[in-house]
Structures are given as structure tokens and as C-alpha cells.
Amino acid sequence: MTQVATPAAPAQTNGQVVKRELSHSERFAKAVEREFSGNAGEIVLTSFQRKLCQNYFIKIDSILKDAELKRQKKAEKYRDPLPLTWDNMNMQKLAVDVIAFSGVGLDPTQPNHINPIPYKNNGLNKYDIVFIPGYKGIELKAKKYGFNVPDDVIVELVCKNDVFKVFKKDLKNKVEGYQFDISDSFDRGVIVGGFYYHVYFDKPEKNKLRVFTLKDIEKRKPDYASAEFWGGEKDKWVDGKRVGKEQVEGWFEEMAYKTIYRAAYSAITIDSEKIDANYMAVIQKEQETRDFQVTNEIATKANRNEIGFEEEPPIQTPEEIKEPQADDNGEMIEDAPKAGNGEVSSSNKAPF
Numbered sequence: 009m010t011q012v013a014t015p016a017a018p019a020q021t022n023g024q025v026v027k028r029e030l031s032h033s034e035r036f037a038k039a040v041e042r043e044f045s046g047n048a049g050e051i052v053l054t055s056f057q058r059k060l061c062q063n064y065f066i067k068i069d070s071i072l073k074d075a076e077l078k079r080q081k082k083a084e085k086y087r088d089p090l091p092l093t094w095d096n097m098n099m100q101k102l103a104v105d106v107i108a109f110s111g112v113g114l115d116p117t118q119p120n121h122i123n124p125i126p127y128k129n130n131g132l133n134k135y136d137i138v139f140i141p142g143y144k145g146i147e148l149k150a151k152k153y154g155f156n157v158p159d160d161v162i163v164e165l166v167c168k169n170d171v172f173k174v175f176k177k178d179l180k181n182k183v184e185g186y187q188f189d190i191s192d193s194f195d196r197g198v199i200v201g202g203f204y205y206h207v208y209f210d211k212p213e214k215n216k217l218r219v220f221t222l223k224d225i226e227k228r229k230p231d232y233a234s235a236e237f238w239g240g241e242k243d244k245w246v247d248g249k250r251v252g253k254e255q256v257e258g259w260f261e262e263m264a265y266k267t268i269y270r271a272a273y274s275a276i277t278i279d280s281e282k283i284d285a286n287y288m289a290v291i292q293k294e295q296e297t298r299d300f301q302v303t304n305e306i307a308t309k310a311n312r313n314e315i316g317f318e319e320e321p322p323i324q325t326p327e328e329i330k331e332p333q334a335d336d337n338g339e340m341i342e343d344a345p346k347a348g349n350g351e352v353s354s355s356n357k358a359p360f
Contacts, residue, residue, distance in 0.1 A: 032069070033062035040064075043103035051107065060110035067116035068102075068124050068137060069094075075126060083247070090133060092126060098134040105293055109139055111286030113148060120144035138297050143266045147273045153287055155279035156214075158206035163269045164188060165261065168197030174219060183212045199264055201225070204272035218275070225264045228271070238263050 030038070037058045044051050053061065076092040090096055114122040120142035129136045141149070151157055166172045171189040175181055186205065190196060199222060206216040235242035239258025243250050278287075 033065040036065035037061035040103045040106050043099055044107045057110045060115055061106055063115050063117040064106045071124055071126060092135060096134055098129055098132055098136045102137055105139055108286050108289035108293060112290050114145045143269045146270050150273040150276040153278050153282045154276040157276055159209045160207040161272050162205040163272055165199055165202040165265055168200050170196055184215050184217050186217055199261060202264060202268045204268055220268055225267050228267050
């Protein structure tokens with residue numbers, strides 16, 4: 009963070025200078041910078057970080073609009089009286105978090121980078137945003153801050169009809185490796201496990217294989233994971249009321265793959281010499297997310313029409329998204345409509 013992007017030159021009409029009106033996302037970036045500087049010391053954003061701050065606004069504004077519509081649809085006795093609007097956001101906390109995550113390079117508008125989840129802070133009677141890194145965000149952090157980062161990382165699921173054999177390193181075998189053959193691409197059978205393989209092109213003796221059984225994968229499933237994506241039983245809601253249970257197939261294969269993918273990049277050691285203030289702030293935020301209060305809040309609202317949300321559908325691109333999205337950890341969110349200028353249209357006017 010060394011310099012501010014040069015502002016666009018004011019437009020001129022008949023010799024008169026006309027000041028360009030800032031978009032909502034640009035005003036949000038300025039508000040974040042102002043809020044952070046007022047509470048944590050002076051800061052100057054790079055042009056790239058300022059652009060990321062604008063993307064945080066676009067994503068969060070979309071989520072708030074969708075969440076507020078859901079809140080309004082609930083029966084009054086089930087509805088939280090506090091609207092999900094920018095006026096009711098804890099902007100001080102949000103500013104600090106956005107500066108940290110944008111400084112690392114995580115972009116909420118990119119699939120699987122980072123997932124904003126709003127939850128009620130009863131102590132302040134405001135809404136906080138919890139940021140859950142996606143599996144691509146974990147990869148980005150590992151590559152940027154990692155020590156001895158592998159040249160390639162291979163992640164695969166192994167099914168019952170596949171041929172998989174491990175070759176461990178020993179006195180005769182200097183390179184750890186494996187054999188993996190798919191006998192029938194259209195009938196692989198049920199998932200029995202998976203693996204990741206760290207590859208070093210110039211020093212293959214450093215290659216590292218980690219194997220996961222199906223039990224290893226399932227025990228990493230979050231307690232508050234959504235059945236829509238992991239499969240299983242979920243509460244059935246009609247008109248805001250729970251009327252029983254229903255079975256859903258989910259997207260277990262995609263979730264299992266993401267689980268191993270996250271483990272593959274989480275296993276990369278962080279280089280102390282690369283750690284900066286942004287990375288330290290992100291580590292602190294991630295620890296806060298794991299605190300009992302937040303975890304309990306998300307767990308309590310799992311599989312309900314409450315205010316938890318998830319990231320992208322497992323096998324769709326952003327342009328193809330037509331149905332509810334989800335990240336690696338829980339609730340659902342529908343893709344919000346966007347205005348023609350790239351901003352998210354919203355009746356929830358931002359106070360910037």
C-alpha cells in the first residue's frame with residue numbers, strides 16, 4: 009500500500025468543469041479508507057486494493073439485498089426486527105476486515121476466493137460480516153506467502169472402480185509417488201477417498217503424497233454444513249414454518265474435492281519473511297471467525313432460511329449461475345440482479 013490511484017480527470021462541458029459523481033462502490037472504498045484511518049491509523053490504498061474494496065461493496069450489497077428480501081418474507085414472529093441495510097452494518101469492523109482481506113488480494117467477486125456471511129451482533133444491535141476464505145482463496149494465500157511452494161499441486165478423488173497404488177519413499181525408491189488409473193470414466197463407482205500430491209520439478213525427491221480415506225474427508229465436514237451441498241437430511245420450511253424433514257442428494261463429490269484441495273494448500277508452510285501486516289490481520293480475523301460466538305451463530309442457523317450464505321455452485325461459472333450459490337461451509341444465497349453499470353441494483357441505499 010504505497011500510493012493512491014490518480015483520479016480521473018473531470019469532464020468539461022462548454023468550457024465548464026463538471027465533477028464526475030462517484031459510484032456507490034467508489035464511495036464505499038473511500039468510506040472504508042476513512043473509517044480505517046480514523047480507528048487504526050493512516051492508510052493509503054493502491055489502485056488495485058481500491059478496486060478490490062469496490063468489489064467488496066458489490067458483493068456485500070448483493071448479499072444484503074437478498075437477505076433483506078428473505079427477512080421481509082418471514083412471518084412477523086420469526087422476523088428479526090432489524091433490517092439488513094447499510095445503515096445497520098458495523099462499519100468500523102467491516103472497514104478493518106476489508107482492508108486486511110483486500111491487502112492479501114482476496115476478491116469476493118471471484119468464485120471461491122472469499123465468502124461474506126452477515127450475522128447479527130446482538131451486543132451492538134448491528135450486523136457484522138464474517139469472511140470465510142474459499143478454497144481458491146487458501147491457494148492464493150499459500151502461493152503468495154508460502155515457503156518452498158510446490159511447482160504443481162495435484163488433487164484427485166479416488167473411486168471404487170479406479171486403480172490407485174501408493175509408492176512410498178524408501179532406500180530403493182528415492183521419489184514418493186503413485187499409480188492412478190481410471191478404468192471406466194463413466195462408471196467409477198462410489199468415492200472411497202482421495203489424495204493430493206505436491207510436485208517439485210527440479211527436486212522430485214521432495215515430492216509429497218497425502219492420502220485421504222472417505223472417513224478422513226467426512227470428518228472434515230463442517231458441523232454446520234448445508235445438506236444442499238453435502239447431501240443428507242434437511243429441515244423443510246413452508247411459509248416460514250418448519251414442517252418436517254426432506255432428503256437431498258447434494259454435491260458430495262464437489263465438496264469432497266474442495267476438502268482435499270483446501271488441505272493441499274493449507275499444508276504449505278508460511279514463510280515468516282513474507283508475512284506482512286495484512287496477512288497478520290487476516291490470521292486474526294480467521295481466528296475470530298472460529299470463536300465460539302460466531303461458530304455457534306452459524307451452526308444455529310444452518311439449514312434454515314436465516315442470514316447465513318455460501319459461495320459459488322460447484323460446477324458453474326459466474327455467467328451461468330441461475331440457482332442458489334454456496335461456498336464450502338453452509339447456507340444458500342441466490343445471485344442478485346446487477347444493474348447495467350456493473351453495480352448491484354438495490355433499494356438498500358448505501359450511506360456513503
